[in-house]
Amino acid sequence: MTDASWTERLFGGFRKTSERLSDNLTGVVGTAKLDDATLDGVEDALILSDLGPAAASRIRAKLAEKRFGLTLTERELKEAVAEEIAAILRPVAKPLEVTAFPRPQVILVIGVNGSGKTTTIAKLAHLFQEDDYGVMLAAGDTFRAAAIGQLAVWAERLGVPITRGPEGGDPASIVFDAVKTATETGIDALVVDTAGRLQNKRELMDELAKIRRVLGRLNPEAPHDVVLVLDATNGQNALSQIEVFKEVAGVTGLIMTKLDGTARGGVLVAAAEQYGLPIHAIGVGEKIDDLRPFDPDLVARVIAGVA
DSSP, X not given: OOOXXXXXXXXXXXXXXXXXXXXXXXXXXXXXXXXXXXXXXXHHHHHHTTSOHHHHHHHHHHHHHHHTTOBOOHHXXXXXXXXXXXXXXGGGBOOOOOOOSSSOEEEEEEOOTTSSHHHHHHHHHHHHHHXXXXXXXXXXXXXXXXXXXXXXXXXXXXXXXXXXXOTTOOHHHHHHHHHHHHHHHTOXXXXXXXXXXXXXXXXXXXXXXXHHHHHHHHOTTOOSXXXXXXXXXXXXXXXXXXHHHHHHHOOXXXXXXXXXXXXXXXXXXXXXXXXXXXXXXXXXXXXXXXXXXXXXXXXXXXXXXXX
């Protein structure tokens, strides 16, 4: 489902990451054997590229186990690194599928303000539409009038219904109305925007708990998914957001945005290594079709600079 332009933008976002890896390998391999010095260079480059110490150490150990003492070209080493990155990413690659019965599948989308959450909701709805699912949006982030307005604009563009309320309204009430309407009208997927403020964790936790209670009255299985949207430009700070939102909201999966505008996308690997949460999709732009299902092998090769 990738096209040349989208892949090129993904490459562009990871170029600094792959260049950093190249800088640490150039002149080290070619006629030289894979030794401790080369492995040190690889491990350092991976850490500097936001893959994190745990993933970098794991990749180093696997390279040493399989290839220590072998003479490798720079490309062969990069391909070996790509394979080990893919081994970390493959277990967490999981498209967000509509499987709930009875319908609708209720998807809470969470994330800090500025992460691209509201736009990602629209892109996610578009992905579902491409698979011929009926979609409804719910403007549960009543904390910001701009979020309500932005989601309403996207709903109109996509031609999908939206349930909304006034700024400062009760999010749980809006979600209740949305689920009721979606159930009555045969909607397949209900995608719910939620507040993104973390200044008061307790307040947000209470709000989400109330939404869950209200959902439980209509459908004990809901929410079926709690998807955290992360901004790739935050690098390692994205990991602390996962930690907080796991505690606050019970995150079930991740979507990472803005991978075309950062050299810090290696944090995807760190997140997979540290948390093992499903990565549903990644985004590389602002257009409606710029969100794509997560392809672990493509991303691994892009990070290593060999795709």
